[in-house]
Amino acid sequence: MELHTVAVHGSPRVILLDDRMAPVRPVFRYLEFLRLKNRAPSTLASYAQDLKTYWVFLSQKGYAYDEATPATINEYKAYLQSNDPDALVLYLESVRCGSTINRMLSTLKGFYGWCELLGAVELNPVLSQAVAMPPGMHKGMLHHARRDSRTVQGVFKVKESPRRVRIVTDEEMSAILDAANSERDKLLLSLLYMTGARIQEALDLQIGSIPIPDQxxxxxxxxxxxxxxKRRDLYVPLRCLELIDAYIIGGRADIATDHDFLFVADHGPWRGRKLTYNAAYDSLTRIREKTGISFGFHDLRHTFNTNLAEAGVDVAVRQLLLGHAHASTTDRYTHLSSKRACEALESYWERSVMSCPQS
Structure with a gap:
């Protein structure tokens, strides 16, 4: 099984090919269905990778996709969890974290839901069940009109470990920028740190959409x-705009391109093409090795939100700046330091009636 990117009617498509190098038709048709629903290219690529893993499992076991049962899905879950899917062990040490496995099962649920609508399968084998709605889960405007407070959850869902988040300090950020190999890499990291943008949002920025710095x-x-x-607005401080302007006039102007993307490859055979996530991640890896600081692109987004929260910025404003659909998501992005918690508690006790001397 191999994934290939090919041009279909002038636009790129991710196609899963079997061992005979023929397209896997159900996967191709499902991805085309999602593309027509305006799913992002990165989302389609992720779904394609998940379905490739499932098709490899089916091929190894000799199963047909349209004959899958809940028992098949349970076996697939064990396959995802184990280093050696054919070994019987008492304690599984998963090569994938719980959130990754749940995402892959969610992809499968969507695929079989589509198959069920088309009549390719009688029943979606990725079963769901009604469970109590978690306290922090987003609730719709009319949730109070529902008969109960239950939601649907996959039967095969595995336990997820708390996500490790690295809040980058100002001193660490200075060291990271000093270790950047190029003006482009320094700008990209500064943009993520100063705006809270997602990495793909930054890579998709085009020069024509960026305002001229105004003092x-x-x-x-x-x-x-x-x-x-989807679409949203990105709020950029003046200092960041000045850095972008300097890059456009400087290093970016020296690279010939046939497009308007801000970030481009600056060396090798890909010079002048739009900077890809993989190329940006390679630069990030070199910076981590050079500084010894373990961080990721998304950690800078968490850091941006946490810095705003510690500065007292309201959650509704932070939700707008980060482009979150729900404030509950913004809250999960907040990781206040113990120092900030102690300062808040100290301030509270200073104002509390209990701290006043009794007469």
Whole structure:
């Protein structure tokens, strides 16, 4: 099984090919269905990778996709969890974290739901069950009108470990920027740190959409940027705009391109092409090795939100700046330091009636 990117009617498509190098038709048709629903290319690529893993499992076991049962899905879950899917062990040490396995099972649930609608299978084998709605889960406007407070959850869902988040300090950020190999890499990391943008949002930025720095405007808005298949505004401080402007006039102007993307490959055979996530991640890896600081692109987004929270910025404002659909998501992005917690508690006790001397 191999994934290939090919041009279909002038636009790229991710196609899963079997051992005979023929397209796997159900996967191709499902991805095309999702593409017509305006799913982001990165989302389609992720779904394609998940379905490739499932098809490899089916091929190894000699199963047909349209004959899968809940027992098949349970066996597939064990396959995802174990280093050696054919070995019987008492304690499984998963090569994938719980959230990754749940995402892959969710992809499978969507695929079989589509198959069920088309009549290719009688019943979706990725079963779900009604469970109590978690306290922190987003609730719709009319949730109070429901008969109960239950939601649907996959039967095969595995326990997820708390996500490890690295909040980058100002001193660490200075060291990271000093270790950046190029003006482009320094700008990319600064942009993520100063705006809370997602990495793909930054890579999709185009020069024509970026405002000219205005000394009388401390913050400018890059309107209608691509964001996870949708659109949102990105709020950019003046200092960041000045860095972007310097890069456009400097290093970016020296690279010939036939497009308007801000970040481009600056060396090798790909010079002048739009910077890809993999190329950006390679640069990140070199910086981590050079500084000894373990961090990721998304950690800078968490850091941005946490810094705003510690500065007292309201959650509704942070939700807007981060482009979250729900404030509950913004809250999960907040990781206040113990120092901040102690300062808040100290301030509370200073104002509390219990701290006043009794007469």
């Amino acid at each position: 009388f405007a401390p913050v400018s808005v890059v309107e209608n940027i691509k964001s996870k298949g």
